Amino acid sequence: MESQNLSPVVKDYLQNLLKGNRSNCSAIARQYLEKNPSIKDLYEEVFKVSLYEVGRFWETNQITVATEHLATAITEGILNELFEQIISGRKYNKKVVVACVEGEQHQVGIKMVADVFEMKGWESFFLGTGIPTSELVKFIHEIKPDILAVSLSVYFNFANLLKMLELLRNEFPDLQIIVGGQAFSRASDQALQRLGNVVLLSDLYLLEKYIETINTNL
């Protein structure tokens, strides 16, 4: 398996991910944070790049789905290890529901999104993957979030996203919806136009700015 233009830390992390060596991966993440305490950078520069690479290995028939799941599970485990230090002391009494498109099995991206909200003092709520949109609607009625964040990792599910957005718009005309995920890097402008009134945020840095803008107006 060949990977080019990857930083040493990503190469190291990726290698251990594919071997299923969770404790090494965890150590790499912690060492990274010792040098650079930004969890967002760790997510963007190490986790995201590594998992995109894992996805590419699967697409190019170099690894099995099981290995891909293992890599994701290990990374999610590390997210949980870090979660306690992420939860912000300052609370804004704002809520976000994070969700995956129906049919989408990849939840690690949206969890990073949830983490950025938590770091900024928001309360995040997540139902999990494989949840039908009808369940999500019930959940939103129950939680009454200020924002709904939807992640799309696989472009294959784009049609599902459009269907989901239409349904949510009818049910919650005033709900602010933001979207993001790997799939959008492959979507054409034409496809993006069909998203309608949603905010597309392509990375965690833009997400952070977006949340900060809301927080400063509180």
Add this chain to the structure above:
Amino acid sequence: MDQSRLSENNLISDWAPLICDLSNQGYSVAIGIFNAEGRLLEANPALCYFLDADRIQLEPKNFFINPEFSFFLSDKNEELVFEGLMTVGNYADVSYVLQSRVFRRNDRILVYAEADVPNLFEENKKMSVLNQEVNNLQRQLIKEKKNLQTTLAELKETQQMLIHSEKMNAMGKLVAGVAHELNNPIAFVYSNLFSLDKYVAEVFDAIRQIEHQVESVGNQELNETIVQLREKNDLDYLEEDISDMTKESKVGIERVKTIVEDLRRFSRLDESDIKQVDLIENIRSTISIARAEISKKNIDFQFTSPEGLTIECFPGQLNQAILNVLINAVQAVDDGGQVCLSVTNDENNVFISVKDNGNGIPEEIKSRIFEPFFTTKPVGSGTGLGLSITYKIIHDLHNGKIEVHSEAGSGTVFKLVVPSKQVV
């Protein structure tokens, strides 16, 4: 996993030799030939893998756990000697369950075993989903734990604040009660002292008049008796001493009166609401409460203020806040140090500054001084609540603010900014 087979004219069997060759090389079908003694004569990589055939310390035949290898040697006359799930492994860390068929021709035994791949894929999928759920649950648990920790810390803080305010309240009640009880006896001692002074003067005046009357009669013997009586009873000295004693007693009782008045004003139990009060008088009472501490350390204490400054405030609470800051300043300086309390005002606010020439607040703890339970005093001598209560009183109760200027080595200034009028 049972699935119907799609079959058309035995197309697959046309490829039989190639398929056989490929299966022989692969890992999903395990094929091997044993002799009757259990020696593995030939095996494809899959069987070698499952039977751990590379290990020399264990005969491959011993890897058959259920059924055991001897089962294949039964006297049955059929070629198929076993069909079903077969467990192979080393009774320790290696164990596989394979869908198997075992055939026997004379002393040759063919083992044909396959892993249930579709089932494995299904299981893997379920495991992945379960793993995601476990991950999400773990996350919720972490969050709940954090929430509980925060709630616990808040409860602890509230509890300590309640205990403290209850203590202050009880002490206030006690002080106010004692002050009230002392007021009556002080009042009559005070007024009796004045009467006593007056009556003593009148008695001596009467004595002098009597002496004068006797003198004017001109009876020598009587005159001498009177002079003797005056000298014997030391009347001159008594008159002077009684006058001094009443004067001192008057000063003493004035002081007692002031102290009681200060205690009453400081505790201000009757004034839990916003009131218009003379701030300077209040601060004087507060100072007198701290006076003992100030004198004990021989502190050079100065108080400067305008006269007659009235503000709207919660008097008892504000006194408490000022006392906390004042006591802190007194404790911050060495013996003989300086503490200066000054009050100024503008149109909207009064500024109460307490300045000391102590060691100042170290940079690393500046941000923590208003935190509840944060204290630099030895265990047992400070609750760490003083400044946090002061902060609540000034900031939350009076909508004021506290400014702190401190430099290591040159002392600290606490400036309480309190609005002159409270918006309710």
